[in-house]
Amino acid sequence: MTAIKIAIVDDHPLFREGVSRSLSEIEDFVVVGEGASADDAARLTASHRPHVVLLDVSMPGGGINAISEIVVRSPQTKVLMLTASEDVDPLIAALRRGAAGYVVKDIGSRGLAEAIRTVVGGSRYISPSMRAKVEQTLLDRPASLTPRETEVMELVAEGLTNKHIARRLDLQEKTIKHHMTEILLKLGTSNRTEAAIRWRQSA
Numbered sequence: 001m002t003a004i005k006i007a008i009v010d011d012h013p014l015f016r017e018g019v020s021r022s023l024s025e026i027e028d029f030v031v032v033g034e035g036a037s038a039d040d041a042a043r044l045t046a047s048h049r050p051h052v053v054l055l056d057v058s059m060p061g062g063g064i065n066a067i068s069e070i071v072v073r074s075p076q077t078k079v080l081m082l083t084a085s086e087d088v089d090p091l092i093a094a095l096r097r098g099a100a101g102y103v104v105k106d107i108g109s110r111g112l113a114e115a116i117r118t119v120v121g122g123s124r125y126i127s128p129s130m131r132a133k134v135e136q137t138l139l140d141r142p143a144s145l146t147p148r149e150t151e152v153m154e155l156v157a158e159g160l161t162n163k164h165i166a167r168r169l170d171l172q173e174k175t176i177k178h179h180m181t182e183i184l185l186k187l188g189t190s191n192r193t194e195a196a197i198r199w200r201q202s203a
Helices: 013-024 038-048 063-073 088-097 109-120 128-140 147-157 162-169 173-187 192-202
Strands: 004-009 029-035 052-056 078-083 101-104
Touching (some): 004 013, 004 109, 029 038, 038 052, 038 063, 052 063, 063 078, 063 088, 078 088, 078 109, 088 101, 101 109, 101 128, 147 162, 147 173, 162 173
Parallel strands (some): 004 029, 004 052, 078 101
């Protein structure tokens, strides 16, 4: 069994230490580092290449500001945001920057473990308490796919991977990943399968 490497970055020591202890007790989880700022997040990502970084939204330097650098330093690392607020706008901003999930801090250790496994598995995770708010916000702010996003979705619906879509459209794979982030957000879905189903239904 391959261990899931996790870095925890939060400026509240008691919370951070509690999360670290809880996750360390799970057999296939390994906490590889802890930090308290956006600079720490970048350093830990560069040195440990964790599978997941748990990132506080409101820490020094700004959690949302740290996402882009983490994604650049380690494209395979998933960013899971931690927040005490249920404000939707930071959530949407985080997802647009490349975060894979968004968790409210009242979550239990079992729920957090589920969220980590979900994003490592390639799907998006949003705390249930915020999911309905996000969907309503997206309904209130309708956004149609751009011509390029439509091209991407047509190929997703054919079952092509990001790599194959990139080859077909003569683009870089990271560009396709960016388009997929926007598409999932606009369609209010958590993964490409759900997006393909919803896109076909609306076509």
